[in-house]
Amino acid sequence: MYYAIISEDVDNSLPLRQTARSAHIERLQQLKAEGRLLVAGPHPAVDTNDPGDAGFSGSLVIAEFDSLGAAQAWADSDPYMDVGVYQKVIVKPFKIVLP
Structure with missing residues (x-):
């Protein structure tokens, strides 16, 4: 079954994200290689694809x-958890309906 992992960042998380990004991406690449990843990405803190110094407000996997x-x-074992990027993480079942 698919699950949505919805994470909310602490304020000013960009420097923390940068310290653990490669390890975080490596885990996502592993899910992809196993054919288990549907989608993953961050939520920009401002309304643009490249938020620059504004950083991100959370993530969705x-x-x-x-x-x-x-x-x-x-x-719970995400490297972003280890360095304090996330202040809240919700995990819940996800059912694909479309497309």
């Missing part, structure tokens, strides 16, 4: 896991 517990464990 939708990926396939064996269970809600497995999805939560994956989210």
Whole structure:
């Protein structure tokens, strides 16, 4: 089943994101290589694709896991969690309807 991992950043998270970005992306690449990643990306803090110094307000990952517990464990072990990027993470089942 797919699960949505919806993360909310702490204020001024950009410097923290930069320290752990490569490890964070590596984990997403692993999901992709396994054919389990539907979509992943950050939420720009301002209304543009390149927010510059404004940074990001959070992230969304939708990926396939064996269970809600497995999805939560994956989210809890994100390198962004280790460096304090996220202040809140919600993991919930996701059902694809369209396209």
